[in-house]
Amino acid sequence: MLVLRLDADTVSRTRLSPSPAAESVAWLKLAAGSRRHPVFGDPGPLARASLAHPDVALLAELLPQNGDTYTPDLLTPQPGTDAQGHGLLDEQVARIEATAQDELETQVFTHTRTHWSRPLRAVTRRIAESGRMQRRLANGLARFWRDTLADGWPRLRSIMDQDIAHRATAIATYGVGRVLGALHPDIEWTGDAVTLAKSWDGEIDVTGRDLVLVPGVLNWPHVVIQVDVPGQFVLYYPAQRVGAGRDRGFGGIAQVVGNARAALLADLETARSTAELATRTGYSPGTVSYHLGALHRARLVTKVRDGRYVLYQRTAQAARLLEER
Template sequence: MITLRVDAETMSKIRFSFSPANEAMYWLRIAATGNEHPVFGDPGPLARAALAHPDVALLASLVPPPGVTYVPDFLTPQPGLGNHCAELFDEQIATVEATSQDILEFQVGAGIQENWGKPPPDVVLRAAESGLMQKRVASGLAQFWKESLAEIWPQLQSVIDQDIAARVATLRTRGLARMLNTAHPVIAWTGDSILLDKGWCGEHDFSGRDLVLAPGVLCWPNVLVQGPDDAVLYLPAHRIGAGTSRSGNDLGAVIGDARAMLLAELEKARSTTDLARRLGYTPGTISYHLSAMHRVGLVTKTRDGRFVLYQRTPQARALLPD
């Protein structure tokens, strides 16, 4: 359990925004590792081509290894008070470029060593020691956004805007506690702390800090915390499956018809054989799709005797229409 300690000042300063820098870093991470997003799939040739730019390549060297979430915080500054993506992103790029040398060296040195369990790559150390790393990674972040995200971002931001509007409506009609307790299944409000059921233990003191709640689409389905200096709680946007495909606006267009049908069937736990019988696919095809969805956290699997049973996760439920 991760505990975020807060006080009255923190709670009075909670606000909603979104982080273009964090979204770009997640898209870059997927492109650099050759993986696929659980909803949006392959980042595409434009994102991969952008990796050839030397400043984007340096930024990609800060992508954490599998199983690790830590990215140096200076790359994803707390979003400011602007309402428009261009304004927020320009401010974040300027903040990255203005990072002090002491903060940069600590985060890419001790921060990476502690969280990755190994020293940073040599290319990162050389760039940090040169004093030019801030400018280069800021340039890389802006370049990657321009090449791979600028064109499609308005469609994605509409999902974030709708998500923020829904959360604000809950805050207005049901109160702060209800809004936090319904923010995500792993989040709970105790009255003096925000708890994150993330499978490991930790504690952050956010007392007196400005806390930003930042829904995202490309970081979906992850809940992440950053701080305490730049205090941000990143939330996966609700109903991300609606209207977010570049080729259509239904769930089948986003994740494929077979996987959409599987998620619809997995309200209750079912075996591969049962699903194959119900949907008319071969067990091998069902197993292939279930394995892919299990890797990205859309389904769970448990053994019941000689059967393995699959069931959709709360994150997967958020993809389905009401």
């Protein structure tokens, strides 16, 4: 059993927040490992296509593989207090880029050597030692978010917001302690500590730290703690209602994330230009172009030049994905 010792200061600074970075990393972990989410299924072609970007691939290189459990905390910074999803992500991306070099080396070199069954690749080590890794990881997270989750974030956020509202009501009614003890069957509140059922025993002093409780959707159903960054204590727990029958209709995120891309694919049974799609869908030409680029990298649309225009048309794979929605 793992025991996390708290004091009144930490309890008084407890808050709830979604974490776009944690959701992105969870989805990337599934895509990189060719695994499926127990509810939302295959991360899909957009996620796999994003892995071709070198900064996204570098981010994936620092994720656990083959049964390893350690993920460097710097990849999922403690969420701030911005109420908007994109603001939260921007702050987390900035925190990754601002990671101190000694902290990065501790997590990437020392902690992976302790907790991973594989050695860090020499090329990854050189990037970390060069001082360029922070910027590349930040860019990789932002890129993967844009490619796979940004357009569908409101749907993810609504699940997390419902959970947060439920917990906030419970705090107002019963107090923080009752809520800490009700997050998950593996989590208990003893009055001065949070205990987690683990296969190994240990005790960590987290007194005087901020405690952020983060509901997880794409990392559902796992319970994860984050304590390596001084002053921070993040507890990820499974959001309520994920896996209920009605949530399985959300499985479209596993195929084509978000309404904008789905709308474009639905309108591409016939080959059309960017300008024509913008007129028909109401999106700006820049937005249409961006989404078409992501869909083309994922091999969900083809493109051919016809005189002055480039015409896009959905592939057979995209048609199948639309039918599954």
